[in-house]
Amino acid sequence: MTRDRTLVIGANGELGQALLRELGAERAIAVTRTANAPLSGFDHVRIGPDNSLPAATLGCCAAIINAAGSVTGDDPTMRSSNINLPRTIARAAKVAGVPRLVQVSSFSILGTAEHIDDTTEERPINAYGRSKAEAEHMLLGLSGDGFTVECVRLPFLFSVSKPGLLSPLISLAKRFRNLPTSAGRPLRRSMITYADAAHQLAMASKPGSSGISFAADPRLFDYTLLAAALAEETGMKIRILPVPRTIVAGIDRFFPAIGRRLFRSSVLDPRVNRAGDRPLGLEEELRELVRSA
Structure with missing residues (x-):
């Protein structure tokens, strides 16, 4: 056989x-x-x-x-x-x-x-x-x-049909026209x-x-990328708002799940990424998600 x-x-x-x-x-x-x-x-x-x-x-x-x-x-x-x-x-x-x-x-x-x-x-x-x-x-x-x-x-x-945590984040940005980030430690995520x-x-x-x-897309997700996608795809101007570290620490302590989603980075070392170093489809899929949201 x-x-x-x-x-x-x-x-x-x-x-x-x-x-x-x-x-x-x-x-x-x-x-x-x-x-x-x-x-x-x-x-x-x-x-x-x-x-x-x-x-x-x-x-x-x-x-x-x-x-x-x-x-x-x-x-x-x-x-x-x-x-x-x-x-x-x-x-x-x-x-x-x-x-x-x-x-x-x-x-x-x-x-x-x-x-x-x-x-x-x-x-x-x-x-x-x-x-x-x-x-x-x-x-x-x-x-x-x-x-x-x-x-x-x-x-x-994530995908357009299954955006997961990106969906409420995009809704948050659209509603308040701000994206909160930890002062001095901007979020970057594989x-x-x-x-x-x-x-x-x-x-x-x-x-x-x-x-x-x-395996991850070598193109990292960050709030600058999301703000640019929202501006270019919807015309919305989104401000990235630095949050004082003391407030971030308080959120981490009392609402750890929210703190991880909003403020903690998670970056794969390129040297161990089986996907290589050429960007894949993250940015394109994110832009399509923004257009459809």
Whole structure:
């Protein structure tokens, strides 16, 4: 049997569908828990109640990309989606002779680190980050004997159809015509679009490196970029408002989630970015999001 297909676990999510489009119908097989295929024209299989996959499907695949997972929920939900599912799939894949598994991982494993490279200590601050860290350690422990695993850590992902935290930030800027930033420490953040993340994961599914890698758009998101996009796409003039450090410290103390979103940087060192140093689609997608908001 020829091994020439790539299984996309979690194909009904935003990233999973981006992966299907990136790989194409001849290469990708959509894998979900639901009975319906997420996109028409793709072969589709269901995950069993025990997280199993059909043996015939495993027998024809050259790689598995696991894009399934839960970002929110209680600990049992996190463990079921983020640890138990990839464990079962990886064990079955290794036994079936599948040569490669790519695990979608997250910068959340590194907590609030503002500079990220391959030496940054793991300090997850929530259940999602902890479950992703445990999944990485477990999967990398299964690597070997002709079965390679690459865990690709991704930052905040967004698209026009799924803007996430960018949507309230754009609304805030439009309403008040200001963007607050910490005085002397302007926010700079690594991000990546769903489409660009899908491309990096598809590249990772090819034979090659194993272990932990990082991928982000080399073009950093900052408030200057957002203000320029709003000015050029909507005509709105947005002022970047420096907030005194004492006030930022107070927000960090009493409203840490808000403080992290508004004021904390998170920058991937270019030397460890598997995406290289040429800007991807972040700015274009941001401008389209501004136009559609």
